[in-house]
Amino acid sequence: MSVDVRQVAVDLLTDFKGSNYRFGADAIAAVAEYAAEFGNSVLLIAIDSEWLKPTVDDIRARLAKRGIGVLGGTAFPGALPNAPREDVYRLAELIKTHKPDSIVVVGGGSTIDAAKAANVLASLESYSGDIDTYFGTGIVTKALEETKASLVPLIAVQTAASSAAHLTKYSNVTDIATGQKKLIVDDAIVPQRAVFDYQITKTAPRSLVLDGAFDGLAHCLEVLYGAPAGDGELGVDQRLSDVCLTGIQLVVDNVLRLAQGEQGDEVMEGLGLATDLGGYAIMVGGTNGAHLTSFSLVDLTSHGRACALMNPYYTVFFAPAIEERLRAVGRIYQQAGLLPAEVDLDKQSGRELGETVAQAMVNLSEKVDFPTKLSDLEGWNDSYIEKALTAAKDPQLEMKLQNMPEPLTADLVDEYMGPVLRAAATGDFSLIKNR
Numbered sequence: 001m002s003v004d005v006r007q008v009a010v011d012l013l014t015d016f017k018g019s020n021y022r023f024g025a026d027a028i029a030a031v032a033e034y035a036a037e038f039g040n041s042v043l044l045i046a047i048d049s050e051w052l053k054p055t056v057d058d059i060r061a062r063l064a065k066r067g068i069g070v071l072g073g074t075a076f077p078g079a080l081p082n083a084p085r086e087d088v089y090r091l092a093e094l095i096k097t098h099k100p101d102s103i104v105v106v107g108g109g110s111t112i113d114a115a116k117a118a119n120v121l122a123s124l125e126s127y128s129g130d131i132d133t134y135f136g137t138g139i140v141t142k143a144l145e146e147t148k149a150s151l152v153p154l155i156a157v158q159t160a161a162s163s164a165a166h167l168t169k170y171s172n173v174t175d176i177a178t179g180q181k182k183l184i185v186d187d188a189i190v191p192q193r194a195v196f197d198y199q200i201t202k203t204a205p206r207s208l209v210l211d212g213a214f215d216g217l218a219h220c221l222e223v224l225y226g227a228p229a230g231d232g233e234l235g236v237d238q239r240l241s242d243v244c245l246t247g248i249q250l251v252v253d254n255v256l257r258l259a260q261g262e263q264g265d266e267v268m269e270g271l272g273l274a275t276d277l278g279g280y281a282i283m284v285g286g287t288n289g290a291h292l293t294s295f296s297l298v299d300l301t302s303h304g305r306a307c308a309l310m311n312p313y314y315t316v317f318f319a320p321a322i323e324e325r326l327r328a329v330g331r332i333y334q335q336a337g338l339l340p341a342e343v344d345l346d347k348q349s350g351r352e353l354g355e356t357v358a359q360a361m362v363n364l365s366e367k368v369d370f371p372t373k374l375s376d377l378e379g380w381n382d383s384y385i386e387k388a389l390t391a392a393k394d395p396q397l398e399m400k401l402q403n404m405p406e407p408l409t410a411d412l413v414d415e416y417m418g419p420v421l422r423a424a425a426t427g428d429f430s431l432i433k434n435r
Contacts, residue, residue, distance in 0.1 A: 005253075008246050009273040012239075016280045017167065020193055023276065024269070027197040028055065031104060031157055032062040034193040038153040039101025040068055043094060045115055046075040046106035051203045052159055056106055059157065063104075071098040078111030082174040082181060082298050085131055091118035095152060096125065102153040102192075108212070109163030109172075109303075112156050116171040116189045123151045131173060132182075135396045140186040156191035159200050161271040162212025162304065164219070164279020166194040174298055179387075181295035182396055190283075198272030202263060209263065209271065210368050211304030213255050216275030218307035220247035221329065223285035225315075225322050226403040234324045240284055245328055247277035252336045252364060259367040285403070289314035292400035293421065296388040300377045308365050309372060312358035313424040316432045317416070319354025321405040326357050333360035355429050373427035385421045389413055406435050 013023065022030035035042050042063060046056045056075050063070060076094055079087035091114055095103065105115035120140050121129060127143040134140055144150065156166035165171075171184040201209060224236070224244035232238030254270040294306035301309070319326060327345045330353070334343065338360040348356055362372050374380050391397060393410040401408040408416060416433060423431035 005246060005249055006270065006273060008242070009250060009277055012243055012246065012280065013273070013276050016283075017194065021167065021195070023196045023198070023272070025197065025199060027195050028058055028157070028200075029062065030193075030195050031059050031155060032066040032068060034155045034195070035063060035068050035102055035104060036066050037193075041071050041101045042068055042104045042155075043072070043098050043100035043102075044070045044075040044104050044106070045078050045091060045094075045111065047078040047108065047111050047159070051205075052106070052200070055159065055200055059104065059106060071100055075106070078105065078107040079114035081110050082303070083110045083114040083117065083172055084174050084176045086176070087114045088117045088121065088131055088173055091115060092121035095119060095122035100152060102155055104155045104157065106157040106159060108158070108160035108208075109165040109215075112158065112165035112191070113163075113171040113173065115154060115156075116165070116191070117173050117184060119151050119154055120171075120184065120189060123149050134184050134186075135173075135182040137185040137399055140184065140188045144188055151188060153193075154191045155193045155195070158194065158196040160204060160208060160212045161198065161201050161268065161275040162215045164216065164275055164282070166191055166196060167276065167279035168283055170282065172295075179296070179299040180391060181298050183295075185399065196272060196276065198269045199265060201268045201272065202265065206258070206263065209268075210255070210258065210370070211302045212275060213251050213258070213271050214304040214308035214365075214370070216271070216278035217248060217251040218290055218304075218311055219275075219278030219282050219287060220244040220251070221311055221315075222287040222290060222403070223281035224248075224325050224329070225318050225405050226288045227285050234328055236325070237284075240281070241325075241328070243277050243280050243284070245332065247274045247281065248329060249332050250274035250277070252332055252338070255364060255368060256336060286399060288400050288403040289317070289417075289420070292392055292397060293388050293424075295397070296384060296391045297377070300379050300384070301371065305370055308361075308370050309374065310424055312361040312372075313420050313429070313432060315358040315361065316351065316354040316423075316429050317420050317434060318405045319357075320350045320434055323349055323353060326353050330357040330360060333357065333364070338363045351434060358429065374421070374425040375427075380425070382425070385418070385425065388421055389417060392417055
């Protein structure tokens, strides 16, 4: 990994979060320091996983050394994948029962998202005890203003290079009965403090590492695609394009190293920095097509795999509107050997350019044995197309349509998203209809 690219990433993240975020080697030491800022007691929530136990034990020892009590005398279990609403309600009850000075949540995106949502339910019980109330944008802030309530300070300790939930205003919650994921979007739920020691991820299962890498890649890609016009080199804000392209390069380079069997400090640091930049990106911009579709695939595949599968098809759909951005993305894949050196991206445009870059994305997925079409997924059938189209018309997910390079409205979903999904089902780019 290029030292220059890594340093660019460090500088961008330091500018982004300042002293509220400790990342890199030995960052775990900051957990107790942060907890002491808020009081003498914490509710400790952590995923119940053998590979993470040494980290949780280390945090408990550091809290004890600071004289900070762990309420209940234990680390309460976090959430299952995709943050099921049942886990959110369970954690909310723990917060209400123990009334901590702060919450320390140790886990990946699902557990951190569940803790964010549970904090909302526990702190805003007088406003509404129904999680559905808070799906959408800005509703938590509105409720806090009306009730004069405040959320419990939350310290998020990330353990997976993935969603960057420790840095962001998003909480994804899933209704397991329907297999549908929905989203709280609100600046009020950004964790007050965050910690990520990238070395923790060295012992994570390879499948988890890859899922997270492609989630971070999707954040950077989708935000870059949907960014409003700006005065930077690519026609978007220069800082935002730097964040997104640096993140994309770090993911592509280090996923290829993972494909060759590497999972050492340098690779994991690269992926940690990359996915953190993905978090930076989605705090400035927003995800769109692939994320929207992934919310309807939760019972078929992981989030990272769903985004990796769908982004090539949305790339073809968006291509005529984002040519300069696509050339910049394509060059990263080309330099990594995922596109033939003789391909001249400057001579391609529109759909042709989109299909070229999309094929490079497919090539990366194939390097790590990820599915590249929906029919590859066990349990897939065409009913999921209708499910995804119906979900895309839900007003609570409207922000994903509006974040597209050419925003869609609900009445255009069937006409344009339908062909994208049918193309993804078969692997046939020719089925996609451009606007």
